[in-house]
Amino acid sequence: xxxYKKAMQNYYRLYSRSKKQCKNCPRFATCATDLGTVWxxxxxxxxxxxxxxxxxxxxGYLRIMRLRQIxxxxxxxxxxxxxxxxxxQKSGIQKATEECFLSATALNLKRLIKAV
Numbered sequence: 369x370x371x372y373k374k375a376m377q378n379y380y381r382l383y384s385r386s387k388k389q390c391k392n393c394p395r396f397a398t399c400a401t402d403l404g405t406v407w408x409x410x411x412x413x414x415x416x417x418x419x420x421x422x423x424x425x426x427x428g429y430l431r432i433m434r435l436r437q438i439x440x441x442x443x444x445x446x447x448x449x450x451x452x453x454x455x456x457q458k459s460g461i462q463k464a465t466e467e468c469f470l471s472a473t474a475l476n477l478k479r480l481i482k483a484v
Contacts, residue, residue, distance in 0.1 A: 447471050 423429045448454040451471040456464045 443472075443475065446475060451475065 447468075451474065453468065453471055456467060458464055458467050
């Protein structure tokens with residue numbers, strides 16, 4: 369049985385298994401309870417996390433991380449330094465998102481003018 373529950377901002381999965389299903393598991397003695405069911409908590413994002421974690425250290429991963437350092441981190445630094453995004457001036461998620469989009473648009477317009 370699989371149940372999805374919401375904790376704070378993220379969802380997590382709560383699995384239940386009967387002790388009969390867990391008897392051959394090496395961790396049976398440590399996680400089994402006196403009840404007839406064993407509950408296991410798991411993040412809803414774990415499958416994606418596991419797939420991405422397998423890529424760490426590969427050539428493709430290192431290439432993508434290098435491009436991220438060049439483009440994304442540099443852009444964030446410029447936005448924080450020149451567009452005062454180190455501290456959001458507006459309150460509320462919608463207004464803060466709007467402020468970030470406007471700053472990113474301004475930066476892209478500056479880059480477009482410089483390229484032309």
